Amino acid sequence: MARLLEELGFALDQLRAQHQGPAGLARRREARLAAIVTHARTSSPFYRRLYRDVAPARHSGGVVLAELPPVTKQELMANFDDWVTDPAVTRAGVEAFIADPSRVGTPYLDRYFVCTTSGTTGYPGIFVHDPRSLAVSQSFILRIDLAWLSPPELLAMARRGLRWAAVVGTGGHYAGAGWVQWQRRRSRWRRRAFQAFPVQQPLAGLVAALNDYDPSAVTGYPSALALLAEEQLAGRLHLKPVVVELAGESCGPDVRARIAEAFGGALHDAYAASEFTPLAFDCAKGWLHVNSDWAILEPVGADYRPTPPGEPSHTVLLTNLANRVQPIIRYDLGDSVQAKAGPCGCGSPLPAIRVAGRRDDVLRLLAADGTTVRVLPLAVGSALDETPGLHRSQLVQTGPAALRLRLEPEPGADAAAVWHAASGRLLEYLAGLELGNVGVVRAAEPPEQSGLSGKFRQVIARVP
Numbered sequence: 520m521a522r523l524l525e526e527l528g529f530a531l532d533q534l535r536a537q538h539q540g541p542a543g544l545a546r547r548r549e550a551r552l553a554a555i556v557t558h559a560r561t562s563s564p565f566y567r568r569l570y571r572d573v574a575p576a577r578h579s580g581g582v583v584l585a586e587l588p589p590v591t592k593q594e595l596m597a598n599f600d601d602w603v604t605d606p607a608v609t610r611a612g613v614e615a616f617i618a619d620p621s622r623v624g625t626p627y628l629d630r631y632f633v634c635t636t637s638g639t640t641g642y643p644g645i646f647v648h649d650p651r652s653l654a655v656s657q658s659f660i661l662r663i664d665l666a667w668l669s670p671p672e673l674l675a676m677a678r679r680g681l682r683w684a685a686v687v688g689t690g691g692h693y694a695g696a697g698w699v700q701w702q703r704r705r706s707r708w709r710r711r712a713f714q715a716f717p718v719q720q721p722l723a724g725l726v727a728a729l730n731d732y733d734p735s736a737v738t739g740y741p742s743a744l745a746l747l748a749e750e751q752l753a754g755r756l757h758l759k760p761v762v763v764e765l766a767g768e769s770c771g772p773d774v775r776a777r778i779a780e781a782f783g784g785a786l787h788d789a790y791a792a793s794e795f796t797p798l799a800f801d802c803a804k805g806w807l808h809v810n811s812d813w814a815i816l817e818p819v820g821a822d823y824r825p826t827p828p829g830e831p832s833h834t835v836l837l838t839n840l841a842n843r844v845q846p847i848i849r850y851d852l853g854d855s856v857q858a859k860a861g862p863c864g865c866g867s868p869l870p871a872i873r874v875a876g877r878r879d880d881v882l883r884l885l886a887a888d889g890t891t892v893r894v895l896p897l898a899v900g901s902a903l904d905e906t907p908g909l910h911r912s913q914l915v916q917t918g919p920a921a922l923r924l925r926l927e928p929e930p931g932a933d934a935a936a937v938w939h940a941a942s943g944r945l946l947e948y949l950a951g952l953e954l955g956n957v958g959v960v961r962a963a964e965p966p967e968q969s970g971l972s973g974k975f976r977q978v979i980a981r982v983p
């Protein structure tokens with residue numbers, strides 16, 4: 520009961536903050552930032568060392584974020600036991616906990632939620648959230664539902680009852696599947712209201728399980744929902760969701776349109792990370808609005824200097840204002856983000872961004888004149904997606920100026936013709952970027968999901 524009241528308190532405060540506009544959001548952000556930095560300095564030996572030469576917060580001006588040195592996942596993971604603020608939490612203890620898959624979504628040390636990143640393209644991370652951080656994450660549901668659902672949609676949801684299907688990777692302690700398990704453990708009605716469906720299971724089994732559950736809300740990776748959209752259009756899947764949420768991967772407009780056509784209902788994008796969920800949610804104007812009363816996102820260049828609004832950043836620094844047990848302050852999240860210049864046309868006072876892609880997947884290709892050219896995954900993906908007869912594709916970088924193209928033609932399509940058309944489009948696109956020297960090889964293998972997380976990446980950059 521106390522937990523529910525705490526969540527309700529956070530949810531109402533969020534609505535009040537939004538109503539008060541940018542000033543109300545900033546006031547909360549600054550107070551919470553000062554508190555988390557003070558806490559990190561006093562209770563985390565890692566931050567105490569890191570901030571040794573940084574002046575303590577001035578009484579009048581509060582904390583100046585830009586004066587704090589950024590941190591990376593590698594650095595934090597290497598100093599795990601010094602990073603956490605509860606000495607009972609240790610890397611050895613958490614690793615023993617996550618080694619047991621039956622403990623997904625169960626509390627570590629009776630109170631902490633633990634999740635890991637898959638680490639297929641980067642360095643694996645282990646994140647520990649305290650009860651307050653969980654309550655804040657939970658409380659965003661009200662803000663997001665009120666923004667996403669019209670009164671008739673809210674009514675439809677109430678009539679059908681909440682049955683929320685998450686089509687996600689379940690092969691480990693991932694944030695999505697773990698969060699669903701955590702919910703299910705809380706009460707009997709939540710056991711009915713939340714269910715995870717393993718994205719890795721055979722499609723026929725997934726379709727049968729979803730038909731049986733009859734969800735009123737569906738969330739999943741766009742690649743998984745695109746496959747399910749084909750099943751729905753073929754008449755084998757019969758879902759009638761009030762809302763469909765895309766999360767975990769970027770997707771092009773064609774994939775999005777196909778999912779919308781198949782499922783109907785409200786289609787929305789969320790931007791979440793294991794380090795903070797949920798970071799942002801989309802609006803009718805196609806922008807993602809950051810929950811800026813509890814999270815700070817700073818788009819920056821490779822030198823960690825601010826990237827001006829309107830330009831895609833090299834990476835983005837995240838500050839989590841809710842989680843005390845594992846302070847995340849100016850943390851290099853690795854995504855390329857573009858901040859919107861000026862207010863959003865939808866009227867939301869929350870800052871608006873677009874996510875261009877994971878930095879790991881931004882291709883850096885060597886041009887003939889020796890310069891390095893950056894190619895964003897969404898741009899190269901949409902160049903390929905328009906190929907007739909192509910179901911899906913995956914581009915793997917194998918050298919400074921070498922790419923391998925994996926293709927999956929539509930059933931009945933001529934594979935050779937699809938290769939000819941797709942590689943032609945790709946070479947033409949590259950030539951337009953002065954990258955006519957880049958070689959493209961036809962892969963024998965089809966596109967592959969990555970590891971246990973089951974996420975699909977259209978572009979895989981392997982060369983640093």
Ligand SMILES: [Zn+2]
Nearest residue numbers: 802804863865
């Ligand atoms: Zn907006």
